[in-house]
Amino acid sequence: MRTRFILIQTSHAGNVGAAARAMKTMGFDDLVLVAPRWANVLRREETIQRASGALDVLDNARIVETLDEALDGVTHLCATAMIPRDFGPPTRTPREHLEPLAGGEAQHVAFLFGSERFGMRNEDVYRCNVALSIPTDPKFGSLNLGAAIQVIAYEWRLALGGYGVRDAAPAPAAADARAVAGMLDHWERSLVDIGFLDPEAPKKLMPRLQQLFNRARPTPEEIHILRGIAKAMTEAAQGRPGAPKTPSAVREDPAA
Incomplete structure (x- = not known):
């Protein structure tokens, strides 16, 4: 499965760095920014600081002007939308949708995240195969963009098989x-x-x-x-x- 994370009109440079860090911890490195607020966002100091060492993800990232460019090669597109739409793709929790997706035929999967200020436009959501909704507390569902990307990246990595947990030290041998x-x-x-x-x-x-x-x-x-x-x-x-x-x-x- 090829995986891409797409951020639309990102307004805070720090969130781009946080996105890179979240992706790298789960083993992903394909990041595309659609018309971000800052043309030099990948080189801004706040971005680099928030990336916390995930500089290879930033170096590999691309900036494009339109969503069409970002979707080149993508065969399965997942929106991330907290607000249900009356019309559009079905709304699913990440785990509900991603586990069957990972077990199916190979695809080029992309996760689409909207602007921090405006969220996702209906037109963009309509282009997606599914709208993923993170099951947060109904009384307070506000997630920072970096946190939302971390949750989705974790759930997708888990669906793909995950990484084994390693002990800090090898288990000691028992006495004979x-x-x-x-x-x-x-x-x-x-x-x-x-x-x-x-x-x-x-x-x-x-x-x-x-x-x-x-x-x-x-x-x-x-x-x-x-x-x-x-x-x-x-x-x-x-x-x-x-x-x-x-x-x-x-x-x-x-x-x-």
């Missing part, structure tokens, strides 16, 4: 079974030392801990920490004033 078993042996000795586990009547405490750590899948670093805790428990038990070097065992909770 031998390391977990060694840690549990260490913990068993330390639990006896602090009087929590009765070695003569251990019941199911250690098997339950085994299952806990099997679910947790601790990493080698976490195994090291757990063994350090076990060592500290033993040292604390043996170093308590008046505590015996081998404390008498205290039975574990019967419910365990």
